[in-house]
Amino acid sequence: xxxxxxxxxxxxxxxxxxxxxxxxxxxxxxxxxxxxxxxxxxxxxxxxxxxxxxxxxxxxxxxxxxxxxxxxxxxxxxxxxxxxxxxxxxxxxxxxxxxxxxxxxxxxx
Numbered sequence: 746x747x748x749x750x751x752x753x754x755x756x757x758x759x760x761x762x763x764x765x766x767x768x769x770x771x772x773x774x775x776x777x778x779x780x781x782x783x784x785x786x787x788x789x790x791x792x793x794x795x796x797x798x799x800x801x802x803x804x805x806x807x808x809x810x811x812x813x814x815x816x817x818x819x820x821x822x823x824x825x826x827x828x829x830x831x832x833x834x835x836x837x838x839x840x841x842x843x844x845x846x847x848x849x850x851x852x853x854x
Contacts, residue, residue: 768797768811771819775808776832777801778852785850789829793817 775786783801786808790799795816800809810822820835827836830846832853843853 769814770809770811773808773810773819773823773826774834775801775806775823775826776852777803777806777850779803779849781847782831782850782852785829786826786831789825790822793822793825796822 777783777786780803783803786801787799790796790801790808790810793812795813796810797813798809798811801807802809808822808826810819812818812822823833823835826833827838828842830838830842830850832838843851
């Protein structure tokens with residue numbers, strides 16, 4: 746093969762790979778207190794269509810998410826997390842839902 750063809754093929758391959766690897770990355774403040782909270786938060790975020798990665802840092806109370814902007818956004822992610830009992834900067838969990846969390850998950854004072 747000619748060098749120009751090889752270079753063109755490599756460029757197409759790299760562009761294709763970067764398209765699959767792309768995604769918006771954000772960090773969201775989410776209240777949590779224990780490992781059960783971490784699991785619940787990550788599971789909830791991961792279940793949202795378009796979220797490709799969700800990793801909760803319990804010490805920092807931050808959820809790092811990678812998602813497809815065409816399918817979801819941080820607002821939808823924060824709403825879903827609040828629905829399962831965890832406060833975010835934009836949304837406070839319903840008191841009834843929060844109160845049903847196990848005692849070790851109660852982060853409000």
